[in-house]
Amino acid sequence: MTAQILITCKTDYEKILAREIASYNFTPQTKGRGWILAQLENKTLFKEHRTQLTIPCFAHSIRETPIAVSAASVNSLADQLVNLFLTNLGSKRIADPWAFLFSSSGNEQLIHRAKSAEKSWLNKLQKKISRVAKLAREGIPYNSSFVEGFFVHFIDFNQAFVSFKALSAGQQRMQMDPKAPSRSYLKLEEAFKIFGNEPRRNEKVIDLGAAPGGWSYSALKRGAIVIAIDNGPLKSPVKLHSNMSHLKVDALKYTYDSSKPVDWLFCDILEKPDIIFNLLHKWLSQKWCRNFIANIKVGRNDPIVLLNKINNSRDGLLPFCQALYIRQLYHDREEITLMGQAK
Ligand SMILES: C[S@@+](CC[C@H](N)C(=O)[O-])C[C@H]1O[C@@H](n2cnc3c(N)ncnc32)[C@H](O)[C@@H]1O
Numbered sequence: 065m066t067a068q069i070l071i072t073c074k075t076d077y078e079k080i081l082a083r084e085i086a087s088y089n090f091t092p093q094t095k096g097r098g099w100i101l102a103q104l105e106n107k108t109l110f111k112e113h114r115t116q117l118t119i120p121c122f123a124h125s126i127r128e129t130p131i132a133v134s135a136a137s138v139n140s141l142a143d144q145l146v147n148l149f150l151t152n153l154g155s156k157r158i159a160d161p162w163a164f165l166f167s168s169s170g171n172e173q174l175i176h177r178a179k180s181a182e183k184s185w186l187n188k189l190q191k192k193i194s195r196v197a198k199l200a201r202e203g204i205p206y207n208s209s210f211v212e213g214f215f216v217h218f219i220d221f222n223q224a225f226v227s228f229k230a231l232s233a234g235q236q237r238m239q240m241d242p243k244a245p246s247r248s249y250l251k252l253e254e255a256f257k258i259f260g261n262e263p264r265r266n267e268k269v270i271d272l273g274a275a276p277g278g279w280s281y282s283a284l285k286r287g288a289i290v291i292a293i294d295n296g297p298l299k300s301p302v303k304l305h306s307n308m309s310h311l312k313v314d315a316l317k318y319t320y321d322s323s324k325p326v327d328w329l330f331c332d333i334l335e336k337p338d339i340i341f342n343l344l345h346k347w348l349s350q351k352w353c354r355n356f357i358a359n360i361k362v363g364r365n366d367p368i369v370l371l372n373k374i375n376n377s378r379d380g381l382l383p384f385c386q387a388l389y390i391r392q393l394y395h396d397r398e399e400i401t402l403m404g405q406a407k
Contacts, residue, residue: 098169273333
């Protein structure tokens with residue numbers, strides 16, 4: 065049995081995503097700015113493996129069995145969308161809130177088009193079935209399995225794909241805290257949401273490549289005790305925080321000297337992927353940390369080679385992990401972020 069899926073990603077990462085999903089048994093068919101249509105030969109295989117581990121790093125959302133719709137005006141597009149919604153609804157009774165999303169990849173015009181179609185569709189729906197329309201909630205909830213709802217992705221001005229089931233990979237835009245010393249703060253806040261785990265009061269954090277202090281700030285906000293390791297200077301307010309100490313040493317040579325693993329390892333060092341891989345391998349194989357969040361700057365290196373190395377069941381990082389989430393975050397650029405719990 066074959067199944068078709070639509071996967072969305074960051075613009076310009078379609079080719080990389082296509083290569084990545086090929087290793088998950090998906091055959092990429094067509095693609096455009098920020099999306100890929102792919103086919104899976106064996107649908108049951110996909111269902112069995114739809115755990116956090118198998119969400120592709122470069123995917124933002126995965127939508128099942130997309131239906132192509134096209135129309136020249138917002139009004140006729142919205143009519144088609146209402147018809148599709150009602151046909152799918154059939155005689156089902158909706159008593160609980162349900163999810164919907166009108167998304168698009170690319171330019172401002174397309175975003176605006178999706179918003180106009182959403183407004184028109186919701187107005188029409190309110191007129192026809194106001195009780196059901198009132199229960200509509202925007203967004204794909206981040207969940208370990210597919211969520212039912214109404215998900216529309218615009219690929220062009222007059223063209224969209226509709227799915228009734230979607231899976232979010234969890235990326236989201238975070239709000240900047242004006243006191244945070246750097247914008248890297250946003251990445252860590254986003255990573256906590258995807259991981260579903262964050263430092264608690266009095267937990268210990270070792271922050272490798274900490275300066276100017278965005279990640280440390282995030283941990284301090286939660287009441288954690290932080291050791292920042294960086295030759296560079298920290299900024300206020302982390303610099304003088306009572307829960308903060310700063311070691312001006314090389315993070316690559318630093319050795320953790322304690323019988324008990326530290327609660328959290330943060331790693332955000334501007335270095336080649338292989339160097340960061342080796343550093344994480346050292347920390348995990350020596351059981352120096354319980355949880356870790358690491359950002360790897362991929363730059364011009366091949367991210368698929370790196371992902372295969374991380375996921376290798378013999379000498380990768382995966383064998384040391386109880387849980388491992390790998391994502392290109394909303395706030396990541398040419399980077400990927402690893403969030404893991406050690407065995
Ligand atoms: C992207 S910045 C980190 C930003 C930080 N996470 C924040 O939230 O503000 C990278 C940092 O890695 C540090 N770094 C690079 N190589 C290092 C090394 N070998 N040891 C320690 N720090 C290093 C740099 O000094 C720089 O401050």
